[in-house]
Amino acid sequence: xxxxxxxxxxxxxxxxxxxxxxxxxxxxxxxxxxxxxxxxxxxxxxxxxxxxxxxxxxxxxxxxxxxxxxxxxxxxxxxxxxxxxxxxxxxxxxxxxxxxxxxxxxxxxxxxxxxxxxxxxxxxxxxxxxxxxxxxxxxxxxxxxxxxxxxxxxxxxxxxxxxxxxxxxxxxxxxxxxxxxxxxxxxxxxxxxxxxxxxxxxxxxxxxxxxxxxxxxxxxxxxxxxxxxxxxxxxxxxxxxxxxxxxxxxxxxxxxxxxxxxxxxxxxxxxxxxxxxxxxxxxxxxxxxxxxxxxxxxxxxxxxxxxxxxxxxxxxxxxxxxxxxxxxxxxxxxxxxxxxxxxxxxxxxxxxxxxxxxxxxxxxxxxxxxxxxxxxxxxxxxxxxxxxxxxxxxxxxxxxxxxxxxxxxxxxxxxxxxxxxxxxxxxxxxxxxxxxxxx
Numbered sequence: 001x002x003x004x005x006x007x008x009x010x011x012x013x014x015x016x017x018x019x020x021x022x023x024x025x026x027x028x029x030x031x032x033x034x035x036x037x038x039x040x041x042x043x044x045x046x047x048x049x050x051x052x053x054x055x056x057x058x059x060x061x062x063x064x065x066x067x068x069x070x071x072x073x074x075x076x077x078x079x080x081x082x083x084x085x086x087x088x089x090x091x092x093x094x095x096x097x098x099x100x101x102x103x104x105x106x107x108x109x110x111x112x113x114x115x116x117x118x119x120x121x122x123x124x125x126x127x128x129x130x131x132x133x134x135x136x137x138x139x140x141x142x143x144x145x146x147x148x149x150x151x152x153x154x155x156x157x158x159x160x161x162x163x164x165x166x167x168x169x170x171x172x173x174x175x176x177x178x179x180x181x182x183x184x185x186x187x188x189x190x191x192x193x194x195x196x197x198x199x200x201x202x203x204x205x206x207x208x209x210x211x212x213x214x215x216x217x218x219x220x221x222x223x224x225x226x227x228x229x230x231x232x233x234x235x236x237x238x239x240x241x242x243x244x245x246x247x248x249x250x251x252x253x254x255x256x257x258x259x260x261x262x263x264x265x266x267x268x269x270x271x272x273x274x275x276x277x278x279x280x281x282x283x284x285x286x287x288x289x290x291x292x293x294x295x296x297x298x299x300x301x302x303x304x305x306x307x308x309x310x311x312x313x314x315x316x317x318x319x320x321x322x323x324x325x326x327x328x329x330x331x332x333x334x335x336x337x338x339x340x341x342x343x344x345x346x347x348x349x350x351x352x353x354x355x356x357x358x359x360x361x362x363x364x365x366x367x368x369x370x371x372x373x374x375x376x377x378x379x380x381x382x383x384x385x386x387x388x389x390x391x392x393x394x395x396x397x398x399x400x401x402x403x404x405x406x407x408x409x410x411x412x413x414x415x416x417x418x419x420x421x422x423x424x425x426x427x428x429x430x431x432x433x434x435x436x437x438x439x
Contacts, residue, residue: 056125057139059117064105067120069289070138071104073145074131085110091129100127130211134219137206142290143219144229147303148172150214151279160213167277169207172216174270175283176202179232182262184359188321189265191396192360201228222291230294233285235262236304239271239314243306246313255317265321268314271306275314280307327390332357332400333409334387336379341372348372352400355384358391363400365389371406378408382417385409 068087072078075092079101089102102120105113121139124132137143150168155161160168180198181190206219220229238261242254255263274281284303293299306314334352341348347368354360365387367375378385386409389400 056121057136059114059121062117062121062139063290064107064110064113064117066289067117067135067139068104070135071102073286073289074134076102076131076135086116091127092131100129130208134208134217137208137219138288141204141206141219142222142288143206144222144226144288144291145286146172146176146218146220146229146232147284147286148175148216148274148281149210149284149303150274150281152214152277154212154214158212164277165209165213167273168214168216171270171274172207172218174273175232175267176205176218176228178264178267178270179228179235179262181266182231182235182264183227186259186262187264187325188259189325189393191393191398192362193391193397194359196361197359201225222288226291226294229285229287230297231262232283233297233301235264235267236283236285237261239263239267240304240306242317243310243313246316247309252317252320255320259321263317265318265325268318268321272311272314272318275306275308275311278308280305282306322393325393327392327401328358328397329388329390330358330400331386331388331405332363333384334363335384336375337362339372339376339379345369350375352385352387358397360391360397363391363398364395365400365403367403367406371403374406374408381408383408384411 068078068089071089076089077092079088079090086103086105089104091100100123102123103116104120105116107113110116121136124136134145138145148168148171150160150164152160152164155164177195177198180201181187181194183201184194184197187193201224204221204225208217208219210216220226235258238258242258242263245254246252274283282303282305285301287293287297287299332352332354333356334354336350337353338351339348340350347366349364349366350372351362351364353362371387375385386405386407387400387403388405389403391397392399392401
């Protein structure tokens, strides 16, 4: 029922990994104490101080005003009640009379407030209405909501085909990663930079699919997800304005300025993936009622829409960001994990696991013969090396060029023991590190 955000089946750019079956997005009876999922079908509310033994939020911790705001957001209809005391809510699409209804007190000052809230939360937990699960999720963990919708032809029984649903999930994931990258600094193209930290910041995100498979909702907990939601709010509007400017004038200047708002190659590629193969797509944000709207953002943001006619501008911007992002001068400290050269002498290439100096996990470095020998000796004794060069943007910031100043770096005994253990577990590196006459 639960899968991590980077599990196979959600890879970017069609990396060839096979699809993983997705469970039904909603269940009327979640398992007791079920933890929240990450990037999967809608999870049950998390256990803990906010949840009771049945998985529903603790009524003693629920603000009835927040519950009413969430019900209204998710399409529930208010149908009277005792003025100033409580209101009655019915699910989306239900008839005026009959069917499920909830009594929600106006405030905690109402004498039977906690009893009514408990009954309403239990009814939501048992309801088969898809929006009931979304309301409970918003109550359990105060979250900003990001909604994607793609206008695609329906498949059998009115549902989107499996590949179409996977395209939506992949595009949504790319957009969230683009927002998480923008939180860590502005750039037209990130490549491998900051990617691990960006992915880690999305581990608490829960996702639910809309009926029919053409919509998707991500719940970003206010702590720590609000900066990502705010950055996406500004970036999406900037991308929309820059696209309109390019279509009207043919100029790309607005995309250059939009980098300051968080627009990047990663974001434009995500929008291309979202829109491609559709008649249009839109992204909407809604702030957690318990936290309110952040400063500088509209209280009720309008959805941002993109159409197939926007694709040429977005693709041109993506290519522009890729070519215009400059290489970065760095001084990297890293552990040698691969060594390769064509013969026993001459220049060669090493792969470093970056320990400090750059926000990338690994880099490849071309070294001359002397520097290659230095790297090999450091590798054999379990020491990292320090090297100065430039992170080349065209390789996704995974390649260091103009390398110089290769020297071993002393580390504490714990780190050295760990590096030596890694060396002994990969004895095939000995032949790569040294030629026959150097061993």
